[in-house]
Amino acid sequence: SWTMAAYRQKMVEKIREQVGDGNVICGLSGGVDSSVAAVLIHEAIGDQLTCIYVDHGLMRLNESEQVVTMFRDQFNIPLVHVDASKTFIGELEGQSDPETKRKIIGRLFIETFEEEAKKLGGADFLAQGTLYPDVIESVSFTGGPSVTIKSHHNVGGLPERMNMQLVEPLRELFKDEVRALGRELGIPESFIGRHPFPGPGLAIRCPGGITPEKLDILRQADAIYLDEIRKSGQYDKIWQAFAVLLPVQTVGVMGDGRTYEFVCALRAVTSVDGMTADFYQFDMNFLGRTATRIINEVRGINRVVYDVTSKPPGTIEWE
Numbered sequence: 634s635w636t637m638a639a640y641r642q643k644m645v646e647k648i649r650e651q652v653g654d655g656n657v658i659c660g661l662s663g664g665v666d667s668s669v670a671a672v673l674i675h676e677a678i679g680d681q682l683t684c685i686y687v688d689h690g691l692m693r694l695n696e697s698e699q700v701v702t703m704f705r706d707q708f709n710i711p712l713v714h715v716d717a718s719k720t721f722i723g724e725l726e727g728q729s730d731p732e733t734k735r736k737i738i739g740r741l742f743i744e745t746f747e748e749e750a751k752k753l754g755g756a757d758f759l760a761q762g763t764l765y766p767d768v769i770e771s772v773s774f775t776g777g778p779s780v781t782i783k784s785h786h787n788v789g790g791l792p793e794r795m796n797m798q799l800v801e802p803l804r805e806l807f808k809d810e811v812r813a814l815g816r817e818l819g820i821p822e823s824f825i826g827r828h829p830f831p832g833p834g835l836a837i838r839c840p841g842g843i844t845p846e847k848l849d850i851l852r853q854a855d856a857i858y859l860d861e862i863r864k865s866g867q868y869d870k871i872w873q874a875f876a877v878l879l880p881v882q883t884v885g886v887m888g889d890g891r892t893y894e895f896v897c898a899l900r901a902v903t904s905v906d907g908m909t910a911d912f913y914q915f916d917m918n919f920l921g922r923t924a925t926r927i928i929n930e931v932r933g934i935n936r937v938v939y940d941v942t943s944k945p946p947g948t949i950e951w952e
């Protein structure tokens with residue numbers, strides 16, 4: 634009978650067979666998928682694996698430090714941390730088209746990664762935490778014409794360019810299965826249970842052009858929102874929850890004064906695999922409390938709205 638323990642063993646053997654005594658590099662994104670892939674591959678081939686964490690400066694509050702610490706200290710996996718935030722944010726400034734933004738991030742990710750891989754003396758294989766839904770959705774929208782909904786920055790381009798073969802041990806799995814595999818591998822529950830986070834990071838949660846200031850405002854609002862969700866015991870009931878900083882300013886009043894600041898949208902959905910999703914039904918008191926905190930604590934936001942769109946017709950992310 635099929636068990637996750639057996640699947641783990643099967644994948645470990647498959648990885649060893651594919652890789653032999655070659656070297657593998659793995660791009661860590663800080664998310665569950667690439668982390669589970671890295672730990673699984675490390676189990677299979679040990680220090681033949683080196684992880685590269687390209688820090689694009691689009692992560693949430695304190696997230697990069699947490700990722701680096703966990704991999705280096707907890708798992709003892711060789712990890713290169715590249716701070717490329719200046720490059721990414723510099724090239725994204727002034728760009729407001731969603732696909733253009735995704736493509737810039739994808740290209741810079743590839744270039745940065747390639748440069749670091751060269752410094753390591755290259756590798757024979759490239760590991761990726763690609764899941765089954767990533768595979769389908771970047772090709773076409775199920776049941777419809779062959780249309781790209783969104784360019785996923787973790788699929789394509791890199792292996793051909795770098796002349797490396799792909800190692801993608803999660804290609805057959807859905808998200809819930811990846812989490813089960815992660816638990817099986819001994820990755821802490823606090824990490825496994827984390828909501829998915831998109832490769833392009835906060836850039837796609839800041840519709841329109843991004844600036845360091847906007848990203849900073851978004852980080853603060855997002856951290857407060859997630860803090861309230863955790864404190865109210867709802868984190869594990871939700872597939873994904875995040876703040877979006879809208880490129881819209883509205884008039885408000887604070888004390889005796891008029892304000893003219895940004896609108897923050899809050900999004901939370903339930904889902905099984907990310908392919909479809911329902912908006913999460915928060916209690917209105919929760920939303921009111923969270924909105925008040927965000928407006929009081931984050932300079933630059935004076936209005937908060939809640940997104941009640943399900944997928945389809947919406948997508949989970951706004952871009």
Ligand code: XMP
Pocket residue numbers: 783784785786787829830831832833873907908944947948949950951952
């Ligand atoms: P959408 O917005 O298409 O998102 O409904 C479905 C799921 O995919 C995540 N997502 C991404 N993940 N690279 C990723 O690794 C990407 O470019 C990307 N874009 C969206 C999204 O957060 C949701 O979980």
